[in-house]
Amino acid sequence: MPAPKPKASRVLLVTSAALLSLSLTAPAALAAPTPSATPSATPPADMSTVGGTRLGQPGTQVNPAAGVPVLPKDVTARSWIVSDAESGEVLAAHNAHWRLPPASTLKMLFADTVLPRFPRSTPHKVVPADLAGIGAGSSMVGIKEGQTYTVHDLWLGVFLRSGNDAVHVLSAMNGGVEQTVRDMQQHADELQALDTHVVSPDGYDQPGQVSSAYDLSLFARSGLQKKDFREYCSTVRAAFPGDTAKNAKGKAVRGTFEIQNTNRLLSGDTDVPVYQGIAGVKNGNTTNAGATFTGVAERNGRVLLVTAMNPEKKEHNEVYKETAKLFDWGFQAAGKVTPVGELVPPKGAVGTSPEPRATAVGKDAGVSSKPVAAASAQGSGGVGIALAIAGGALVLLTGAAFLVNRRWPLPDLVRRRPRP
Structure with a gap:
């Protein structure tokens, strides 16, 4: 079941409406030419510059200034990125476009696609x-042949237990693994996630399967636009269908067993507390990839994304500890630090600038990052938040066109708080 929600919620509404239809085509020069799908031992010098030239440079990219906190010095992830989930501003990054094995964080793209x-x-x-071809040693939720599951059950298995068996069943429903891989690659290209090469829908180690911290953040940002995606990635624990057996009266009864989310910032662990404001997204761990993680968290109305890939420090839960430190920095730095780039919108987004920028936005560029208009709503149920998206564009949503100011909405984002 999802973690408890706060008693009150805040809904920011965009009130102006209009129509605009501009399609986005990413300039070919923004991506490194024919990048290799074989992960390199060190960050290459010709990484993609999608989102800004600074993001294609190796090493840490940040704009230090008075009032901007110093980045944590003990972050050892080979690649990481801190961004505003709504505006897309990249606050800081380290080898953001380094193409590395993604492990099960690739399931975010699978979910966003299927x-x-x-x-x-x-x-x-x-x-x-349905269960053929699952890699040896894969994480499994425990799906059994001959049993019937709902799609809801299967997605709980994907997000909570990172079940490769659930991924393969859903892929079979989607026309098979090969078709699903093609669909995922096509969707990655639409999202301008040009570092990503999909070989297996579950993220299992395969030759040539790579992504980047930048692309994983794009997948999370796109997936979080979907209500079901937000629900599944923020669910802490759930009952999962088990075996069917006859009871004392001879009646067939389907049992259940509890599954818990393996995202330790969401569910907690002995050495990792639940992170205040956490609301998902997805973790991964394989031999080639090491530990990978993308998380989304909200604090004081600010929604941040952090992706960290393969910390060199191999302590227990290290990827979560480093992610928490980057979140802490991001919440302190947001509004003070000049961005080093941006998360670009999909190719098909309407009314957005056709060229990603690496320069500052918001007050530093003379453009307001606030919603056009806002209204608060109070309720005892606490349905979360619907944050308006900013930009100089128009977006169609359920038949209506809403004036936006370069932001994406994260409606009903489930806010997480540590349990008392």
Whole structure:
């Protein structure tokens, strides 16, 4: 079940409406030419510059200034990025476009691609072919042949237990693994995630399968636009269907067992507390990738994304500890630090600038980062927040066109608080 929600919620509404239809085409020069899908031992000098030239440079990119806190010195991730989930501003980064094995963080792209295709109540009876080809040693939720699961069950298995068995069943429903890989690659290209080469839908180590901290942040940002995605990635624990057996009266009864989210900033662990404001997203860990993680958290109305890949320090839960430190820095630095780049919108986004910028936005560029208009709403149920998106563009949403100011919405983002 999801973690408890706060008693009150705040909803920011964009009130102006208009129509605009501009399609976005990313300039080919923004990406490194024919980048290799083989991960390099050190960050290459010709990394992609999607999102800004600073993001294509190796090493740490940040704009220190008076009032800007110093980055934590004990972050050892080979690649990381701190960004504003709504405006897309990249506050700081380290080898952001380094193409590395993504492990199960690639499941964010899988979910963003496949989740909209099947209603959550759709039942599916598992056949042996659905579970064929799962990599040895894969994380599993415990799906059994001959049993029937709903799509809702399967997505809980994907997000909470990172179940490769659930991924393969959903891929089978989507036309098979090969078709799903093609769909994911096409969607990655649409999102301008040009560092990503998909080989397996579950993120299992495969030759040539790579992504980057930048691309993983794009996947998270896109997925978080979807209500079901937000629900699944923020669920701490849930009951999962088990075996069917006959009870004392001879009646067939389906049992359940509890599964818990393996995102330790969300569920906590002995050496990692629940991070205040955490609301997802996805973790991963394989031999080639090491530990990888993308998280989203909200504090005082600010929503940040942090992606960290493969810390050199191999302590228990190190990727979560380093992510928490980067979140802490980001919340202190937001509004003070000049961005080093941005998370670009998808190619098909309307009314956005056709060329990603590496320069400052918001007050440093003379453009307000505040919503056009806002209204607060109070309620005892606490349904979360719907934050307006900023930009000089128009977006169509359920048949209406809303004036925005270069921001993406994160409606009903579930806010997490440590348990008392």
